[in-house]
Amino acid sequence: MRSPIDVVVAGGGFAGVAAAARLARRSKLNVTLLDPKAACEMLPLLPDIAGRRLTSAAGQTSHRAIAARHGYRYIQHAALELDRAARRLTTTEHRALPYDFLLLAHGGHAAFYGNESAERHAIPLRTLADALRVRRSVSAAAQRAFLVVGGGYTGIELATHVHRACALCARGAPRGARSREGTTAPATAGSPSPRVIIVEAADEILGMQEPWMRRWALTHLKQLGIEVRTGTTVQTVEPGAATLSDGRRLTETTTLWTAGMRVHPIPGSPAANGRLAVDEHLQLGDGVFVAGDAAAFTHKGALLPPASYIAVQQGRRAAQNIERAAAGRPLLPYRPLLHGFVIPVAGGSGCGRIHGLPLTGRPAAAVHYSAAAARAHSFAQRCAILRDLARSPS
Numbered sequence: 001m002r003s004p005i006d007v008v009v010a011g012g013g014f015a016g017v018a019a020a021a022r023l024a025r026r027s028k029l030n031v032t033l034l035d036p037k038a039a040c041e042m043l044p045l046l047p048d049i050a051g052r053r054l055t056s057a058a059g060q061t062s063h064r065a066i067a068a069r070h071g072y073r074y075i076q077h078a079a080l081e082l083d084r085a086a087r088r089l090t091t092t093e094h095r096a097l098p099y100d101f102l103l104l105a106h107g108g109h110a111a112f113y114g115n116e117s118a119e120r121h122a123i124p125l126r127t128l129a130d131a132l133r134v135r136r137s138v139s140a141a142a143q144r145a146f147l148v149v150g151g152g153y154t155g156i157e158l159a160t161h162v163h164r165a166c167a168l169c170a171r172g173a174p175r176g177a178r179s180r181e182g183t184t185a186p187a188t189a190g191s192p193s194p195r196v197i198i199v200e201a202a203d204e205i206l207g208m209q210e211p212w213m214r215r216w217a218l219t220h221l222k223q224l225g226i227e228v229r230t231g232t233t234v235q236t237v238e239p240g241a242a243t244l245s246d247g248r249r250l251t252e253t254t255t256l257w258t259a260g261m262r263v264h265p266i267p268g269s270p271a272a273n274g275r276l277a278v279d280e281h282l283q284l285g286d287g288v289f290v291a292g293d294a295a296a297f298t299h300k301g302a303l304l305p306p307a308s309y310i311a312v313q314q315g316r317r318a319a320q321n322i323e324r325a326a327a328g329r330p331l332l333p334y335r336p337l338l339h340g341f342v343i344p345v346a347g348g349s350g351c352g353r354i355h356g357l358p359l360t361g362r363p364a365a366a367v368h369y370s371a372a373a374a375r376a377h378s379f380a381q382r383c384a385i386l387r388d389l390a391r392s393p394s
């Protein structure tokens with residue numbers, strides 16, 4: 001092995017930053033983190049940003065600032081190609097980065113399952129830029145309806161935020177994050193609020209969650225007047241229109257896509273389109289480790305779901321194993337600590353189960369926002385989250 005030992009971390013989300021920070025702090029390894037984005041974005045707050053409850057400052061911290069604080073090198077490139085035999089990663093700017101150990105933590109992007117019209121015209125929710133696009137479409141809203149594709153927790157959360165933002169616009173109340181970010185008055189002030197419709201291909205929403213959570217969410221959506229159509233898919237999406245599998249065509253409609261995730265492909269990593277199957281040490285082999293949404297980790301016969309706290313745990317354990325491998329010590333297995341899950345909804349409410357305890361209403365929302373504030377990467381970001389929550393009507 002060369003000296004000093006080079007570690008490259010591809011992806012600066014929850015997993016990548018947790019790993020790079022630990023490696024830079026606790027080891028003598030040379031750590032470089034690659035991410036095409038200039039800032040580390042907090043995905044769990046995107047629905048709030050889309051719905052104007054939070055400003056974009058609450059959802060990001062610059063990678064340069066994080067890297068300077070922890071003491072690793074940051075390069076604003078994406079990993080383009082991996083040569084595992086040569087232990088070399090090539091970036092989008094054609095820079096070849098030799099490594100002794102590589103951590104793939106490059107997360108996922110929206111999966112459109114071959115629906116090209118949706119890929120072209122629907123708005124996904126995977127980045128801050130996506131959230132701001134949704135926000136602009138709500139503010140512009142000459143639309144009569146918002147169609148949210150996907151009845152998982154992101155779809156439900158987003159639908160409630162869009163509904164709330166539209167209602168505020170219709171009441172002519174441009175309060176909350178958007179007004180403070182200097183955009184113009186809502187186009188819809190005084191007009192009726194657009195419909196919000198969720199379509200879900202399966203027979204029920206929140207298929208993976210406990211039945212009581214499904215019931216809670218359905219009741220909440222019904223009270224808000226958000227329509228839910230299960231057993232329905234979107235056939236085609238056009239600018240301002242969508243056609244459903246039941247033949248209905250919705251006009252003056254913006255389509256928002258939350259229906260799935262697939263891993264960013266990096267040629268040379270084994271499963272180009274899916275999550276990468278790792279062993280109990282989070283290894284692919286040949287000095288390559290994987291953490292976060294990019295990793296397919298099986299626990300008690302099922303794949304772990306994508307979740308920010310799991311990404312952080314895996315990032316830290318992968319970093320620890322890289323340190324141990326560099327020192328010739330045996331690796332440690334990753335044993336997930338599953339805390340549970342909250343499905344937050346707009347208006348400071350939600351439902352979920354944390355450490356076995358069922359939560360509904362404000363306590364559920366409090367858990368969600370406290371976890372986000374705790375995981376913020378800078379004091380400024382944490383202050384922005386708390387300030388926006390305090391100022392915004394819930």
Ligand SMILES: Cc1cc2nc3c(=O)[nH]c(=O)nc-3n(C[C@H](O)[C@H](O)[C@H](O)COP(=O)(O)OP(=O)(O)OC[C@H]3O[C@@H](n4cnc5c(N)ncnc54)[C@H](O)[C@@H]3O)c2cc1C
Pocket residue numbers: 010011012013014015016034035036037040041042043044045046047077078079080105106107108125126154264266291292293294306307308309311342368
């Ligand atoms: C809208 C939404 C809401 C969510 N809400 C919750 C929630 O309430 N609770 C919860 O626990 N989880 C939630 N999640 C899931 C959670 O955000 C993810 O599980 C978590 O972000 C995964 O972390 P990660 O580090 O693996 O990937 P990410 O956070 O996605 O980070 C991956 C990084 O890799 C970068 N990247 C991509 N391609 C490359 C490349 N080729 N080279 C280098 N870098 C690359 C990306 O720019 C990105 O910065 C939500 C997700 C979304 C989309």
